[in-house]
Amino acid sequence: xxxxxxxxxxxxxxxxxxxxxxxLGHEPVVPTRPTKKTLSLGVKFAPEFxxxxxxxxxxxxxxxxxxxxxVIVTSGGVxxxxxxxxxxxxxxxxxxxxxxxxxxxxEPPRKDILGFARHLHFLKGRRSWxxxxxxxxxxxxxxxxxxxxxxxxxxxxxxELSRGDAxxxxxxxxxxxxxxxSGDEIEEARLQGLALMNAVxxxxxxxPLRIGIVGEIYVVLEPSSNLNIxxxxxxxxxxxxxxxxxxxxxxxxxxxxxxxxxxxxxAQPYLPEMIGGHGQDSVGHTVIYAQEGMDGVIQLGPFTCxxxxxxxxxxPQVSKDWDIPVFSVFLDEQTGEAxxxxxxxAFVDLLARRRAARQNGGDLxx
Amino acid sequence: MGITVGIPRALGYYAYHPxxxxxxxxxxxxxxxxxxxxxxxxxxxxxDAVMDACVPIKVFHxxxxxxKDKVDYIFVPRLVNVEGSSVFCPKFLGLPEMVRFxxxxxxxxxxxxxxxxxxxxxxxxxxxxxxxxxxxGVVATTRAYLAxxxxxxxxxxxxxxxLTRLEALxxxxxxxxxxxxxxxxxxLSRRQPYIRPGANSKSPISGGKDLVFALLGYPYAVFDPYIxxxxxxxxxxxxxxxxxxxxxxxxxxxxxxxSFSKLLFWLFSDETAKGAYHFINDAMVDxxxxxxxxxxxxxxxxxxxxxxxxxxxxMPYLSLMIDEHSGEAxxxxxxxAFADMVRRxxxxxxxxxxxxxxxxxxx
Numbered sequence: 001x002x003x004x005x006x007x008x009x010x011x012x013x014x015x016x017x018x019x020x021x022x023x024l025g026h027e028p029v030v031p032t033r034p035t036k037k038t039l040s041l042g043v044k045f046a047p048e049f050x051x052x053x054x055x056x057x058x059x060x061x062x063x064x065x066x067x068x069x070x071v072i073v074t075s076g077g078v079x080x081x082x083x084x085x086x087x088x089x090x091x092x093x094x095x096x097x098x099x100x101x102x103x104x105x106x107e108p109p110r111k112d113i114l115g116f117a118r119h120l121h122f123l124k125g126r127r128s129w130x131x132x133x134x135x136x137x138x139x140x141x142x143x144x145x146x147x148x149x150x151x152x153x154x155x156x157x158x159x160e161l162s163r164g165d166a167x168x169x170x171x172x173x174x175x176x177x178x179x180x181x182s183g184d185e186i187e188e189a190r191l192q193g194l195a196l197m198n199a200v201x202x203x204x205x206x207x208p209l210r211i212g213i214v215g216e217i218y219v220v221l222e223p224s225s226n227l228n229i230x231x232x233x234x235x236x237x238x239x240x241x242x243x244x245x246x247x248x249x250x251x252x253x254x255x256x257x258x259x260x261x262x263x264x265x266x267a268q269p270y271l272p273e274m275i276g277g278h279g280q281d282s283v284g285h286t287v288i289y290a291q292e293g294m295d296g297v298i299q300l301g302p303f304t305c306x307x308x309x310x311x312x313x314x315x316p317q318v319s320k321d322w323d324i325p326v327f328s329v330f331l332d333e334q335t336g337e338a339x340x341x342x343x344x345x346a347f348v349d350l351l352a353r354r355r356a357a358r359q360n361g362g363d364l365x366x
Numbered sequence: 367m368g369i370t371v372g373i374p375r376a377l378g379y380y381a382y383h384p385x386x387x388x389x390x391x392x393x394x395x396x397x398x399x400x401x402x403x404x405x406x407x408x409x410x411x412x413x414d415a416v417m418d419a420c421v422p423i424k425v426f427h428x429x430x431x432x433x434k435d436k437v438d439y440i441f442v443p444r445l446v447n448v449e450g451s452s453v454f455c456p457k458f459l460g461l462p463e464m465v466r467f468x469x470x471x472x473x474x475x476x477x478x479x480x481x482x483x484x485x486x487x488x489x490x491x492x493x494x495x496x497x498x499x500x501x502x503g504v505v506a507t508t509r510a511y512l513a514x515x516x517x518x519x520x521x522x523x524x525x526x527x528x529l530t531r532l533e534a535l536x537x538x539x540x541x542x543x544x545x546x547x548x549x550x551x552x553x554l555s556r557r558q559p560y561i562r563p564g565a566n567s568k569s570p571i572s573g574g575k576d577l578v579f580a581l582l583g584y585p586y587a588v589f590d591p592y593i594x595x596x597x598x599x600x601x602x603x604x605x606x607x608x609x610x611x612x613x614x615x616x617x618x619x620x621x622x623x624x625s626f627s628k629l630l631f632w633l634f635s636d637e638t639a640k641g642a643y644h645f646i647n648d649a650m651v652d653x654x655x656x657x658x659x660x661x662x663x664x665x666x667x668x669x670x671x672x673x674x675x676x677x678x679x680x681m682p683y684l685s686l687m688i689d690e691h692s693g694e695a696x697x698x699x700x701x702x703a704f705a706d707m708v709r710r711x712x713x714x715x716x717x718x719x720x721x722x723x724x725x726x727x728x729x
Contacts, residue, residue, distance in 0.1 A: 049666035079631030080453045085667050088628045092674060271463050273444060273479070275456040304418070306663035310460035313416035317467035330418060 002026040002125060005071045006064030008057035009034055011221035012146040013246055015178050017073075020139040023181075024132065025125050029069040031060040034224040038063060043333050045093050051302035052225055052332055053218035054086050061090060065099045073123070076107035081277035081307055083218075138183055140247075145180075145190035147245040149173045152197035154242065157234025158209075159202035167231065169196045208239045209351050212289035214282040215300035216308050219331055220244050226300055227337040229329070229344070233298075236348045241294065243285040244278070263288065270314050279307025283314055290322035295351040297324060303332035325351060369500055370396045371476065372437035374429030375403070377422055377458065378445055380531055380585035381634075384538040386441065388517030389493065392510035393502055398437050400429040403592035407432055408690055414468040420659040421593055421690050422586045423457055423464070430465055430472065439476050439500075440465075446481035452633040455664050489515075525612040530581075532589040532598065577708060580645040581608040582672065583657030584634045587688065594657055594688060595697045601655075604705045609651060611641020618644055630671075635664040642672050646679045653682040653708045655701075660689035682708045 005021050006029035007014070014030050021028035034056050042059030061072055077084025087105040094101070104123070109116040124132040149170065156166040173193030180189035211233060219225045221244060230240045264274075267284030274280055286297045299315060301308025312328045319326040327347045329340065371390060373379060379399075390397045400407070403425050411428025433440050442462050445454045453459070462477030478496055482488050490511050497507030517538070524534040579601065587593050588610075601608055611619065622640040623629060625647075630636045638656075645651045656672050658665040669685055676683035684704045686697065 047666045047670040049661060049663075050670075051663075051666075076628075080456050080459065082663055082667060084631065085628065088626075089667055089670060091627070093670075096674065270467070271460055273446070273459045273463075275459040277456070279456060279460065304661045304663055304666065306456040307460075309416055309418045310456055310464060312418060313464040314460070314467050 003071050004029055004069050005073060005123075006031065006061065006067070006069030007073045009060040009222070010057075010218060011223075011246060012150065012174070013143065015146060015174065016139045016142040018178075019142060019181065020135050021123075023135045023138075024123060024127050026123075029064045029067050031064050034060055034222070038224075039333055045097065047089070049304050050086075050089075051082065051216075051305050053083065053216070053222075053302055054090070055333065056218075056222070056225055057086070058090050058093065061094060062097075062099075065094065065101060069101060071102045071104060073104045073106065076105045078108060078111055079276055083277065138181075138186060141183060141186045142177065142180070143246045145177050145186055145193065146174070147247050148190060149177065149193040149197060150245070151242075152194055154230065154234070154240045156197050156200050156202055157231070158237045158239050159204065159206050161201045161203060163235065165200045166197070166202075166234070169200045172196055206237075208237050209295045209348060209355065210239045210241060210293075211348075211351070212241045212243060212285065212292075212294045212297045213300060214243045214278075214285040214289070214297060216278050216282075216302055216305050217244050219300045219302050220278075221246065225302075226329075226331060227335060227340050229298070229300065229340065232341055232344050233348070236345060238348055241289065243281065243289075266291075270318055271311070275307050275310055277305065277307035279311045282308060282311040283318060286315060286318050286324070286326060287322060290318070290324040294324065295355055296347065297326045298347070299326060299328040301328070301330050303330045305330070325354070368394070368396050369439065370398055370437045371500075372430075372433035372440045372473075373397055373399045374426055374433060374440070374442070375400045376426040376429045376590065377461070377586045378443065380535070380589050383535060384521045385514050385517045387539070389496075389510045389514035392513035393497065393500065393506060395500060395502075397441075398433065400432050403428065403590055405592075408592065412690060416464065416468075418661065419457065419464075420662050421688065422584070422590070422659055423461075424690065425586075425590065425593060426461070427465065427468055431469070434469075434472050437473060439474055440472065442475045442477050444477050444479045446479060447483045448480065448633065449482070450636075451483070452629070452636045453631060455632050455634075457663075526615065528609075528613055530589065530598065530608065530610055531585045531612060535589075577604075577606045577653070577705060577712075578651045579606050579608055579708075580642060580651045580654045581610050581657070582638045582642050582654065584638070584659075584662075587659050588657050593659075593692075595692050595694050597657065597686070597697060597701070600698055600701050604701060606705060609645065611637045611644075614641055614644055622647075630664065630668060632664045635668045639668055639671055643675060646675055646681050649679075649681075651681075652712060653684065653704065655684045655686060655704070657686050657688060660687055682711065 002025040004027045007017055009031040018028045018030045038059035039056055040059070041062045042055030042057070046055045046058050057074070064072065074087045074090070076087055079085070087103060091103040104119050106119055107115060120132065153166055153170045156169070160166045173196045176192050176196070177186070177189045180186040213220055213230070220242060223230065233240050263281050263284035266287040267280045271280050271283045282299055289297050299308065299312060301312070315326045315328065325347070373383070373386065387397065407428035408425055409428070410431040411424040411426065414427040414431060415424040430440055430442070442465050444462050445458045447453050462475055466472065466475060476496060476499060478492055480492055493511040493514065494504065494507050497504070497510065520538060521534055524537055525531065529537065581588060581598070581601070588597065591599070598608065619637065619640040622643040625643050626639070630639055642654060646654065654672065654676055656669055658669055673683060673685065682704070684700065686700065
């Protein structure tokens with residue numbers, strides 16, 4: 001018997017999770033893109049000083065429970081980032097609100113392989129382990145396809161001739177990928193999605209400003225939590241390079257411990273300790289982006305995020321040593337989109353002047 | 367001229383200073399401990415620290431700034447793990463770097479990594495590393511290591527005899543601690559019985575006169591009188607006896623682990639939560655006060671857990687958030703109101719109890 005299974009929302013992952021659950025014979029309760037209402041629900045019941053990701057995911061959990069989910073699948077963690085503790089707190093909060101459901105917390109398998117296997121056994125239902133393996137493999141392929149199309153979106157946005165074309169093409173590409181099931185279909189959808197992005201009328205000779213985005217995974221991946229920062233940057237003519245994609249995260253966290261060696265190595269002189277979350281990665285990626293000649297770096301973190309606060313304390317030194325402007329943005333439910341847009345415009349303006357000054361061989365003073 | 371090492375009176379100081387002190391003393395290293403936090407120190411810290419940090423981190427920066435021209439080294443250990451599998455808050459893990467990159471006129475930091483998960487003898491190896499850095503031989507360092515170990519033992523003994531961390535620091539910092547008379551002996555004479563597993567939990571209802579509150583929160587926030595705006599003294603002034611989780615036997619704390627579906631990752635949060643559950647479950651206290659710093663990451667969860675637990679157990683609960691703008695009057699008012707509320711509800715409970723007994727006796 002299939003179960004009605006819901007899960008929290010993050011980036012493009014719902015498309016892959018939906019397929020995985022359907023193919024295992026369950027009835028997925030797919031969360032919708034978080035809205036103001038989702039956030040208000042989360043803010044109302046979450047601890048006041050928990051970070052934005054807890055509040056948004058709590059809101060989406062309430063929404064899927066209201067739509068009849070009996071089971072919620074979510075991720076765990078080994079700390080010391082708070083996110084590893086969220087599932088338990090969220091479960092306690094939701095149960096106190098009177099919801100009756102089963103919470104499945106997928107901890108990294110390297111920590112508790114038996115518990116992980118038990119959860120998989122529940123999720124696979126009556127399907128065979130081989131089916132499960134195949135479904136997960138296809139799910140991963142789908143995530144890869146989604147990530148690639150999203151990267152194409154980042155490239156296309158600053159170059160599009162008519163504003164909004166790239167985002168419209170991206171939405172179409174998502175629909176195509178969403179419809180793909182078998183391995184071959186997913187591969188075809190991937191190519192079709194990339195072709196859709198490529199077909200957007202664009203200025204191919206443009207050499208846009210390039211900004212690297214580092215920070216905490218949820219606010220980096222989820223546009224509704226970062227007030228569509230990537231779209232704003234794209235509209236300001238900036239090519240966005242993102243340090244985190246779903247595929248990279250899955251590799252680093254689910255399969256092998258301590259992935260991303262080069263990032264950790266780059267962070268070494270500034271932060272030799274793994275401090276949880278993406279704190280060390282934020283520092284390492286900033287160094288790497290400087291080496292790659294990016295024009296600037298934006299650090300995104302949720303308000304009160306401990307690892308990102310530590311990183312923020314260290315980034316000014318990285319910025320000085322590598323001569324790369326770094327702009328830290330901490331987001332919470334109070335952050336306004338227009339305010340952020342103004343600050344982004346100022347930052348982009350600064351980067352454009354720096355680049356112009358460099359090209360003229362002069363210094364910043366005009 | 368010998369080497370001097372500066373120790374900021376902040377963060378880890380409140381939990382581990384007697385151990386460090388015993389080590390450096392036995393090593394023949396002169397140490398300079400900063401005076402208690404002042405407004406000037408906090409202001410300096412606010413300027414140096416990253417804006418989003420919590421007030422204890424800002425205070426730490428202030429203490430570092432106060433030491434910078436006075437010593438050869440500043441002791442900023444990277445506290446990672448000291449017991450079990452719990453780690454320190456990420457801000458402790460990145461503390462040496464946050465300090466180092468906050469200003470460029472600092473003396474070298476002793477940023478030794480303390481991670482006792484590495485197994486037996488790791489504490490000794492850590493001591494040897496510090497000894498080598500300070501040009502001390504293996505023999506001298508070994509002697510200092512043994513002193514540190516016995517310092518740790520004395521500290522734990524004092525804590526479990528019912529002293530708060532601050533009182534234990536006073537006793538251990540006072541050379542007359544073992545002599546009759548003096549402030550230290552006053553503290554020692556006041557101590558409560560060692561809270562052992564199986565000991566009778568005392569009935570806290572004592573006619574609304576002698577309140578017992580569990581005082582929860584991280585030692586560096588609760589026991590820094592500047593950060594907590596004299597909270598501990600205010601409670602004593604209100605006639606409240608305080609109990610804190612370190613007064614509990616480790617086994618009692620471990621037993622509470624069963625109540626959690628997943629233990630909190632961070633050492634002080636874990637201790638706080640387990641201690642609180644014990645005090646609440648055994649009804650050893652009349653109320654629970656949780657002191658938390660504005661923006662504290664681990665506390666956003668710890669506080670919610672305590673709030674839910676206290677609500678379930680009908681235990682009066684006060685969550686006191688402090689930051690660099692906390693005012694004395696505001697805190698005093700809230701504490702008084704809380705104590706009054708608890709006293710009144712206690713009296714009400716006793717009255718109901720006596721009425722019940724009277725009714726039962728009358729039948």
